[in-house]
Amino acid sequence: MSKTTIAPKRTKPLLLTAIGRVERETGLAKDTLRVWERRYGFPKPLRDGNGERVYPPEQVEKLRVIRRLMDGGMRPGNLVNATLAQLSERFGALRVERGGRSGEPSPLLEYLPLIRAREAGVLQRQLAHDLMRLGLQRFVVDVVAPLNVGVGEAWTRGELEVYEEHLYSEQVQHVLRQALASAPRMTRAPRLLLTTLPGEQHQIGLLMAQACLAVEGAECLSLGPQTPARDIVLAAKAHRVDVVGLSFSSAIRLREARAAVVDLRKRLDRSIGIWAGGGLWSGMKEPVAGVTMIASLDVIPAVLTQWREQHSKAVYA
Amino acid sequence: MSKTTIAPKRTKPLLLTAIGRVERETGLAKDTLRVWERRYGFPKPLRDGNGERVYPPEQVEKLRVIRRLMDGGMRPGNLVNATLAQLSERFGALRVERGGRSGEPSPLLEYLPLIRAREAGVLQRQLAHDLMRLGLQRFVVDVVAPLNVGVGEAWTRGELEVYEEHLYSEQVQHVLRQALASAPRMTRAPRLLLTTLPGEQHQIGLLMAQACLAVEGAECLSLGPQTPARDIVLAAKAHRVDVVGLSFSSAIRLREARAAVVDLRKRLDRSIGIWAGGGLWSGMKEPVAGVTMIASLDVIPAVLTQWREQHSKAVYA
DNA sequence: GGAAATATTTGTCCTAGACAAAAACTTTAG
DNA sequence: CTAAAGTTTTTGTCTAGGACAAATATTTCC
Incomplete structure (x- = not known):
């Protein structure tokens, strides 16, 4: 390089955001951002000296709104070319029936x-x-x-x-x-290992499950959120648990979650049960073989009872 | 398409992992995985019917080990072509001085x-x-x-x-x-908003800070981890806080963290302070203008005292 | 020894094409 | 009119190989 680099070489203009950062802030993958640009003409970022995309804040904001509408079930094709004002109006039209009974x-x-x-x-x-x-x-x-x-x-x-x-x-x-800390610590079977898979950040589902299980006397061991499948297998083995409990919020794509659970089922010893719970599964049709789906916290006591019956049979029969 | 698709079209072989999943499980970006393959010849995934990469478990495992050694400061060039056994040996050679004083x-x-x-x-x-x-x-x-x-x-x-x-x-x-729950809730200035930026998942740093601040009587409001910059700005305004406190573990790249803090400083009203704490900053040379770096929890009381002095002056002067 | 210049390593970004899964829509049958 | 089956559109993720600057290592110079 020549020595004429006295002027600051790459002072990114104020508040313009590179594609990597946009990915992190909006949750839209880089590939997705680029393909939208190609197909729909939005977002249309500026370019810096190296020909790299830089997104002005309005576009990032609009992307964020779009993302939010998509989380509500809308599809991007209709959204990207609407103005921000038009987008705001559509919030009212979002499907509300998610939970079911109201x-x-x-x-x-x-x-x-x-x-x-x-x-x-x-x-x-x-x-x-x-x-x-x-x-x-x-x-x-x-x-x-x-x-x-x-x-x-x-x-x-x-x-x-x-x-x-x-x-x-x-x-x-x-x-x-x-509340959990002050609840009495039981040590009745089954021993459960609680966690979520990578990508699922919501801890509350985990805590709710832990609470319901603790009340019923099951022995819970929580790893917190986002344990990779491999480490779940190792932990289940090391702690000799009877069941691995996984929590899924509805913020994750059903397909991916399914695939991940199937994968875990393959890797985990058959003698260890898998209980998959959380709002995600309420809309599911076909269950996964060898995995107990818990669509609602209500049914936890029943599932526990069933497990205990089956297990005591297996032991004493 | 013809109707000859009776045979299952895309039954992924057992336990082979697609590139997206490998990214999530190892934390190595798709681009990085591809560029390593090109440059170093590792990983060398198989291909499925569509020519897409599928990684066998041994390679994923090795990638995981490499990632771990890299977190310890090693560089990939020397690692990728070593055997798993050779890699294991290198764990001992990792720099231990991170914290400093021992x-x-x-x-x-x-x-x-x-x-x-x-x-x-x-x-x-x-x-x-x-x-x-x-x-x-x-x-x-x-x-x-x-x-x-x-x-x-x-x-x-x-x-x-x-x-x-x-x-x-x-x-x-x-x-x-x-402990925090049973600590008395003070309402002395300054009012603090505590959180971490997107990408920083570690909650413990946040909790430690909250504890130290609560003990000194500061009023803390924690948003939990991973609040996007935009929402930090909104929240700081809505809750009329005096200071935004951010926690950084050392699991994140210094450069990115710096950039993110600088960015936040630009967006946030100058009257609101920014305190950036956590293990990450202990190795830092130049501070960021307008941001208080807190390299260790020890100094929190001093920083608080200083803030209170300066602020009471500003009010009564 | 330490500072400055040079060389290597490394991650991220680029373009533009392809394809399958999911969703929406249309047709057909009961 | 409903439900199943087929068709079309939409959409995200994957591919290749090139490029470049930031970070790190190495050499040169004082």
Whole structure:
């Protein structure tokens, strides 16, 4: 290189975002961003001195909105060439039926204002209060679970900001962990290893499951979120667990999740059960062989009972 | 298409892994995997019917080991053409000086056996005991922080499995959250918004910071990990915080972290401070303008005091 | 010894084409 | 009118090989 590089060589203009960063911020893969540009003409990033894409903030913002509408079930083809204003209007049209049954007195009505008002303290106290009132089991099933669905939907419809959802998660997690810590530690069978697969970040599903299981006396060992399949196999072996429990929020693609579970089933010793739970499976048709699907927290006690019956038979027969 | 597609079209052979999954499992980008194949001849995946790469498990395993050695500072060029056995030997040669000062009576000696023995219950009791004995502040600074570093190093050297580290994290998190819940909730200035940037998953750093800050009476609001810059800005505004606190483990590249912090500084109102903490910054030379770097939890009280002094001056002067 | 210049290594980005899975739409049968 | 079966469109992910700058290692010079 010559010595004429006195001028700063690559001072990226203020706030323009490279493709890698856009991928991280929007969750849209680099390949996807490029193919949209080719097909739909949006996004249309500027280019820096090296011919590399740089995205102005408005485009990143619009991508974010599109992503959100897509999470609600819309397809990009119709979205990319709409204006931001037009996109905002479409939030109302999002399908709401995700959870299924409605009409019940949802805790959402009570809690959503608290989340919206950003009253972290009040929110936490209300949660703690409901926990006291209902007991851990009912609190999880009747309050936290539907609340989660509701918050997810509200977010999808654009009624909540990301940070409001983050704050909510944090409070719920705090309350649940506290409750778990004070719950008596049982050591009845089955021994369970709880975790999520890589890509699934939501911890709350895991905590809810742990709570329901702990209440029923099962011995839980949680690895936290995102354990690679290989390490789940190793851990299950090392800790001699009877069952591996996996949690899936509905924020993940059904196909991928299915494939991952099938893969794990292949790698894991047949004597170890796999229980796959979470909102994701509620819409599923065909089950995976050798895997118990738990579409709702309600059925955990039944699944446990069944396991214990089968297992005691196997042992004493 | 003809109707001769009676034979199953694309039954992926058992346990072979497509490039997307390898990316998720090893953390190596698709581009990187392809460029290594071109340059070094490893990995050398098979091809499926469509000419797409499928990786056999041994290669994925080796990639995982390589990734681990690279996290310890080695470079791929020398690693990719070594056998698995040769790679194992190199774990011993990893640089150990990361933390800097050593020779202190490390809690690692006491705890590592517990983690290794997979005694979740004992581990948690020991942590709780030390918490009682030392108080939250000292517990965090003298036990959890060095323990974290030690566990990270042990993992890097191949002395711990991923699932052992996961289990450790989960226990520590539990104990810390419990302690935080029972700590009195102060409402003294400054108001802090705590979170991590996208890509930084480690929650423990965040919790440690929260603990140290809570002890000093600062009002903390944690959003949990991985809040996009845009949402940090919105949240800081909505909650009228004085300072945004960010935690960085050393598992992230310094350059990217720096860029992200600089970017946030640009977007955030100048009246709102940014405190960037975590193991990552201990090796840093030049600070970022307008950002307070907190290389160690020790200095949090001092930083708080300083902020309070400056701020009271500003208000009453 | 240490600083400066040079060389190598390495990750990320580029283009533009291909194809299969999923979704939407159309047709056919009961 | 519903349901199954077939067709078309939409969409994401994969491919190849080239390019380049940042990071790291090595040599040269004082």
